[in-house]
């Protein structure tokens with residue numbers, strides 16, 4: 174987004190949301206982990222499966238961020254959950270909207286351990302037939318790709334699964350992309366029912382250096398009984414972390430994009446220095462073996 178095209182929202186629209194406490198955050202937990210969490214506050218074993226499915230539906234289908242809205246559960250249980258767990262959205266520091274409808278959020282996540290709060294950017298790009306959300310996976314980056322601003326910033330920390338998913342939830346809130354929510358007046362959004370139709374892991378960080386958290390978040394984002402993003406519409410972009418490319422195909426099964434930038438090792442060593450560790454021959458081999466790549470119509474790889 175160029176500065177000329179970008180409209181800074183006034184203080185009212187950019188007002189920060191409730192800052193989530195660090196603790197038992199339910200967003201980003203798998204169903205078995207959520208079951209364990211409910212058990213820890215005394216939910217009866219015979220009820221746990223039903224309660225997990227109810228909460229999952231409220232969080233990821235309806236997009237609620239307040240236990241009080243989970244009206245198919247007893248008030249007492251809602252109160253107990255509200256005391257024990259956190260489902261609040263992360264704090265939005267600023268939201269910017271470009272004249273072409275592109276939106277950029279600066280999102281703040283709380284400190285963990287001795288660390289400080291951290292901030293990352295998430296960008297939404299609407300087109301007529303799709304709306305693409307560019308999500309960050311790390312704060313800063315250990316790699317130093319020559320063309321990349323993030324590469325000039327040291328790695329502060331990996332984002333957690335709830336922080337990766339939180340970016341999608343923030344975008345869907347802002348775009349009215351949950352049932353019974355309205356899109357903002359005058360917003361340029363795609364004609365499809367969904368406003369966020371595609372995810373690209375192309376924001377700050379190398380997603381394959383935060384593999385476990387990215388995997389967990391993307392598996393939740395693509396769960397059919399929740400956020401239900403098609404894996405064919407989720408693209409993970411990597412600078413070429415070869416071992417995790419194999420794992421991405423086997424364990425996540427999303428689309429893959431490679432930041433190639435050069436087809437000779439001597440030049441790529443300069444532009445994308447991870448090439449010294451995983452040279453082109455190894456990278457191309459991993460790409461050739463990526464699931465689905467041999468079927469042109471269904472190819473899951475971009476370079």
Ligand code: SF4
Pocket residue numbers: 314315316317318321322323324325376377378379412432
């Ligand atoms: S891996 Fe991605 S975020 Fe990191 S320096 Fe390279 S392009 Fe930038």
